[in-house]
Amino acid sequence: MQDALSNCSPLPSRRALLTGALAGGFVLAFRLPLKAANEPEQPPDNPAGQFAPNAFIRIDRAGKTTLVMPQVEMGQGVYTAVAMILADELDADFATVTLEHAPANDKLYGNPTFGIQVTGNSNSIRSFWKPLRVAGATARAMLVAAAAGQWQVDPASCSASNGRVTHGASGRVAAYGDLVDAASSIPMPQNPPLKDPKDFALIGKPLKRLDTPNKTDGNVVYGIDALLPGMKFATLAQCPVFGGKVAHVDDSAAKAVPGVQKIIVLDDLVAVVGDHTWAAKKGLDALKVTWNEGANAKVSSADIWDDLRAASKKDGVVAKSVGDIAKGFAQGERVDGEYELPFLAHAPMEPLNCTVHVTADACEIWTGTQVMTRCQSFAAAASGLPLDKVIVHNHLLGGGFGRRLEADMVAAAVRIGKQVDGPVKVIWTREEDIQHDVYRPAYRDTISASLQNGKIVAWKYKISGSSIMARWAPSIFINGIDVDAVDSAVDMPYDIPNLQVQYVRAEPPAVPTGFWRGVGPNNNVFAIECFIDELARKAGKDPVDFRRGMLGNNPRLKAALDLVAEKSGWGQPLPARTGRGVSVQPSFGSFIATVVEAEVDAKGEVYLRRVTSAVDTGIAVNPDTIMAQLQGGLIFGLTAALYGEVTIDKGRVQQSNFNDYRMLRIDQVPNIEVHVIKSGEDPGGIGETGVTAGPPALRNAIYAATGVALRRLPIDRRALAVKT
């Protein structure tokens, strides 16, 4: 994996990122002061007979408008939102646009925030808002200029809508398709005018998603659905102990399984190739593998937690400092808290898979990924072929949640595929998917605060845990600070005069860690919002009032808090052992306040009764998608709060499938009301916003219902049971 990583396209330079990293925040840290990677640029294969002014837009002579999607669709609605932005500025006929997955090409389709093709951190619309608008407006200006030239009129006297240019005075109309050749020879305008938001025809409307019709009738094709002539099917087993190797394989029984074609033994995994997945699975079950479990064979969760707790006692690197922390703690009354979050698996509904066809001089891949070019480079490294001999076919993703920000599955599939004559689809069983994930890190956070006259006058917050950035993007792990791990801690919303945030990098033995929907804010929003509730109680204040009093510098968040308090019935009486909890967060460029109402029974079981959120996410490109993302994100986060925990024993993950790695189901989910606040600000992120908002609000509801201040997730029912 190290070799493959070093093969990746270069990430943003250290220097470019340094300023941002110290200023704090994931978004700032990544923002490039350089020319955006995808400012409109001619695509390399400008096909004849098409108007292709940039990498995102192609119009043919029949008027067919193809929009190329730089970001990947994993359910978050980004294909529709990206198409809406492009089509709005282009004045295309939205009903007839065709969407295409972008090929692997960082230069043309790199995420401006990261410099490479990445879909993550809820930043697709934030990053591409301006570049897409410029791309659409540029194309529109060229089409209008082409029509005006043919009519010999001033372009300013022409207008465009629904894929046509109109000259109002003469009533002449030209379809975009008829302007393709003329527009192609128009010089590209440097600063095409962007629409005034009041003139948006598509943006801001709850339009129907473009990817969903095929998802109702079985016609959608995910990576796992790739079918190729002569294809074989494979499944694999890696050593159950992280880092272990194959010691010995007895394949006599496996070979006897009808339909089994080949047994592949690599140093760290075994795979069985068959005529169909069932033969491969039966063959794998029949394979007798002895593993050399290696150095991690004794690793356990208990030891990992002991290590993390010890590490969290050390001083960390200061990631943010405001005022004078010592002076702050010299005043008022000190309160301490410590919070712990477990390892989590991603468990996207589409298990990991990758179809490969490796020949002597080419490697073709069919999969669904959040990192196109990283898949390409991993495949190149694994196949031994140069990058330009690797073709990646991306697909719609059956969930990503950060798991598909990794390319380990591609490397494994290519190593298997090298030994197969013809194409082979490699599918991970659910057990293999859960037991060989890259896990959301376990974190421990310690917070101290000083309260004086009902206000926080000092705040010291220390985060301890694995650095994902140090592995995933080492060039931006600078001065010992992981910008993701401190995200939403260094940019706390509250007015606190003396504040310090520290970070301790503490890597667990054996367990690989990775981004998980909600990323760094998952940890920080939970710890901060839980502790704020404890401080409110200590100060004798209502949790909403306490927060409101400290949000003077955050009017957007304060407005969201006021709205959610009103809509959730905050303050109205509730039955015994039922409570409301609130959380607020300014994460991902969106301002959200959430109230969860929950009931705790005598045995400590927790029932969700009602969830209400109010969000200001700037211009809501598609308000219906925003509601759906928040409803889903809240459920994703609440699922983790109620059930999510991956534990380790003897170097192995103890959970294996949905029977022991549980998910919330429909009968446990109440109505979830989302109120979107109208805003003219630039769009914020939304895919992860609900995920991080839910758990602290639920925990605070339990605190209100029972008086028990839980400080770990998942929720410990034993601590909530009525003592008899």
Added chain:
Amino acid sequence: MVASTTIALTINGESKTVDAPPDMPLLWVLRDLLGLTGTKFGCGIAQCGACTVHLDGKPVRSCLLPVAAIGNRAITTIEGVGTTPSGAKVQKAWLDLEVIQCGYCQSGQIMSAAALLEGTPHPDDADIDAAMAGNICRCGTYVRIREAIKRAADGQA
């Protein structure tokens, strides 16, 4: 293990013949032998419902259903459910209310919902919970699934 045998199936109203081991789950017969990839693999142990199909109109988890056990019962998959009145109404309601996010579980959700409406044309919340609790959605579309089933049921009235 028994080698492949020839098995006759009726899928979405069409007669098909496959050569498959008798213990091969229907899921893999559909996906790998017949190219009907709309039915999804999610867990392999009947915990998630992504593989739901109908046998004579009743929902079953195809990941654990040996193909030889099907006999002459009619199989309906997501590719064919739109030809049934309940299936068509569910599909329409799913789009009207924009239920779907990643969509991977939705074949199974739609099959479970269509089977529910076939037997219970006007389900209440408890009916919906009972019929749909076997289908996991990782994107968390449950709120809209509930609304869409009610919408589809209203459409049937």
